[in-house]
Amino acid sequence: MADRYYQTDAAPNGQVSDPNPQIDVICGPLLNYKNMDVTPSASIWRGSVLIVTKPGPTHPRLLLRPTGPVGAPNADLANSQGVSIDGLRLYEDPEKAFWRFSLSVPIESYEASWEYTIPGFRLDDGNDARLSWNFVVPSLNQSMRLMFHSCNGFSVGTDMDAWVGPSLWNDVLRVHTKKPFHVMIGGGDQIYNDGIRVDGPLKEWTAIGNPHKRRAHDFNNSMRARCDEYYYANYVRWYNTEPFRAANARIPQINIWDDHDIIDGFGSYTDHFMRCSVFRGIGGVAFKYYCLFQHHVAPPLSTYTTDAPQTMQAVNGTAGADPRQLENTFVLENQPEDDSWIVGGRPGPYVEEKSRNLYMRLGKRMAFMGVDARTERTRHQVNYPDTYDLIFTRLEREIAAANGDIKHLIVLLGVPIAYPRLAWLENILSSPIIAPIRLLNKRFGVAGGLFNQFDGQVDLLDDLDDHYTARQHKRERREFIQRLQDFSASHSVRVTILGGDVHLAAIGRFYSNPKLGIQCQNDPRYIVNIVSSAITNKPPPKAVANLLGKRNKIHHMDHDTDETLMDMFDAQPGGKEKSAAWNKVTMPSRNYACITEVDTPVANGTDQAARYDSSVVPLPKDGHAPLHQGEAGAGTHHAAADGFSSNSGMYGGLDVAIRVEIDPQDRDGTTDGYGFSIPPLDEVAAQPGARPKSRGASMRNHSLRPQSKHQSTRPQTAV
Template identity: 25%
Template sequence: MEFGPILIWRGTDSDNVSLAAVMSLRSENPPLGFSVGNMPVDPKRLAEIDGHVIWRFDFALPVGQVAEYAYGEQTFPVDTRYDGDLNIGFVSCNGQENGDLERDPEERNLMWNDLAARADATPYHLMLHGGDQVYADEVTNAHKLTRHWPDDLSDDFTEAELEDLFQSLRAAYLHRYGQVYSAAPFARVMARTPSLMMWDDHDICDGWGSLKPEIVDHPIAQTLFRAAREAFLLFQHAATDADVPQLFLDQTGRSLAWRYDLPGVSIIAPDLRSERTRDRIMGENGWAAMESATQDVQERVILVSSVPLLGPRLSVLEWIFNTFHIVKKYHDDLRDQWQSRAHRVEWQRMLQTVLNLEDQGATVTAVSGEIHLATRAVMDSPKGGVQQLVASGISHPAPPKLYALSLGTFARLGEAPLAGHPIKIAPLPGQHHNYSAERNYLNFRRLNGLWEAQWSLEDSGNTPWLTL
């Protein structure tokens, strides 16, 4: 699949913003001319997959203006005015588990069309993607060794067959990213708006990390992860393993957590998948990365937690499902959450880390996707409270409204994993229920120094702005 250019954020200083543009072209099609201010930019060949070459252009634009770059006959404006008012978008859950690529494009990308129209009127300075950028669950159909994943993993295979599996999965991931990235409204926004992305389970496969150890540790599963990780680096970060030490907080690449700063705001994204097991969310490398990310932050911190950091007492539901053997899938889905009984100590550690950021003088806002609903929450703190905003998903179909109402009723039980810091789930501005069952995306803005957030909902439209 051909797509691109897709802009990836690399960082900024007082003079320039560094960017990368990634694209996929058929092997016989060399890249067209790429230039900034009539100065040509040479491409870097990142990989070749299934008859396609993945290319990257590294370049810089001057800050403080609407700058431009050119590719072929097209010129793309990029708003680099970061010091004053700021517009940041947040999206998640861009797909569905089954049949995503067969959906009617107009229906599938309805909210992307809405976002693109908004970006045309008021350009975003940055787009955050909070997980499940693609739904790759069906890539396992690409090869006989994974066709019955994860229920039937054969031990009867050769190294050559494992390598053949890897190449088949690489092609399947490319095809899936290509279909998603070449959609007209997505492509229009992403060629003009730099992105920062963090993966979640569906970028690998449903429930990755919450599956049983005998599945995750199997050579076939590790081959699946290897292909998914390469695709994450290539298509979400315009990177290869050689770039990992420069782009991510963990030099070894076991954790792919990152932090980037804009004037007045630090954006931190822990990696909640690479080291995940049924009994932990992050390993030693991930926690070390988190420790380094939370030093010397800006006055505002946006914490991208791919699964919601603040939530209701899901451990009660988990106990019920486990005790009465209710559908195993739901039990695994609950195991994926910070609120799982298996992760409570680790959840407390992360919440304390957030409170430590407040002690540095930062105001912290957590943003999350994953649950296919829109909601918000507040954790009490001496500094005024930590807010969480959940926007999920931009193209995943909304669950039934009865599900949202039931979860909202359950949320009234409250939760306080840290003594003295209760968590409260709250409706979106202008909404009456704690959870909104509509496709959605989130908008941040810093306007005259004041930070606000607004949800764009498929049926209800834009919410009133919420002061953060």
């Protein structure tokens, strides 16, 4: 194995690594996926491993070696060549040091297993350490096999006797053993930091009764240091919790953040309150540890405080350097931006940092786009219009460079985008009838559970305002989906959206109005939204899931696009009642998703253009019925339901499984599976209602052109 395949991070200042160091590890290893380099001569998989250690002179290293094809005997392991990779120090203070090992390995003609070890690795908590860890890289002709999860933690006040911890990760590891995941995608809330206001340094601030005093409270360096300590300790505690810890070391991660990675509702409270110093301060501290733990990159030099003017306004997209925060502290500087990031053009309104959106190649025929929907979020926007432009410019560049290889685009959002409306509930909670109740709450504590502890608004409103279907996000939502549809039509790429946040499972989809007569395999408007949440947090009461099921109407996003949830849950998991028997669209039980491309069979040495014949299922009158054969029979009896077989016959498409917990008291995390398939998108011809290409159009100005003799030049208001 030639050394040119590997990238190593050299030891600083010419320092020579001790060949037999003792490494006192506080947290890790955490394995990340970074991207692929695809050239005519070679394809390279790139990732990283992070460990957190006690500070000191020891410079850790990692040994990496191939262990052969997945599932093949490992008889010649003694002859396999490996490489030693020096750790790169990202950050160090008197309590801890963060080290990154950058991995770069060749993609072979076969699905390959790789092993890494860290000489001298010793866990600081006294537990026995593993000697080695393995991960799997797809073959040259494979698209990556994905696991998707969200809401990996517990909200404040959860009954921990009823919910026994992150037990579904045991099922993830079982499925991974049967058929390895190449990557696991975290859709936000990988950690819950809400306790900072209950038993952490914001407890006294939260208890201030006068909202004006609470809003005017400063965020000095002392409070920042205490918040910094809280976020760090909470990350270490959670990322050391089994079996989540075991998964982190074996399955490469891709993550975006959401509100609980900062604090519940961050970005969706009233603007004048979100701009208060305490929120801006914890936004900066949360971003620091999000960079380190979830992305393995060096954090900003400093974060926002009110007693250091240079930190209070972003300069070149980040907070200015505060000498007090750098005292006895090392922060790696002058590193190129991670090439998987699409960095926003300007800082967020409440965090002195630019957004970090993601683009990555996921194997031969699949690409990934992750939208940072938290850094720029306000109550009235999800992302800046220019950020969407940056994202789609990158997509156009990458799709052109792929020379037609990319057939699927996976889009990650923090919250669902094809989901039942709750406008009626928004109207009630925002109506004048709430005002006297709020006054009684302020004066006498009446209905205390109804109002949040920050801006005094109804607690549910920040959750509702987070949703793309909230009335203030309606236009942004519609224009974003239309832009994805245009991209899909322009390049014959099937778009699939992942979303979490809502603590239940569902499958939403956009699709062409059946009156247009377009089969799904030819329909660029057919975009599935896989809603998988939560893998750890408790689900909502079944009454809430049933209410959402009743609200599952046919919505008309525009003249040509309808949307609704799909019937998916044909039985209760393990026979245990989770929702009403009639409710087949929402599942209030902990869950995660598996996504696998279905390989096209090979005959006579060439790939057959085999496709599922969706004409077998006549187009229904609306989306309450299956739209193609891959949706027919969706549920427990579908071929994709087990999460690993991938034998549905949907060649070139995706098999999707939602793995649903049966009993939260079962520490083994036993699940039942529900499956369906997503067809590939055949070459898109001119279609009724097709929009002209709008590549590069700004979200500010993006609008429908005339589409048919029945349509006006502007879309109707979405339902």
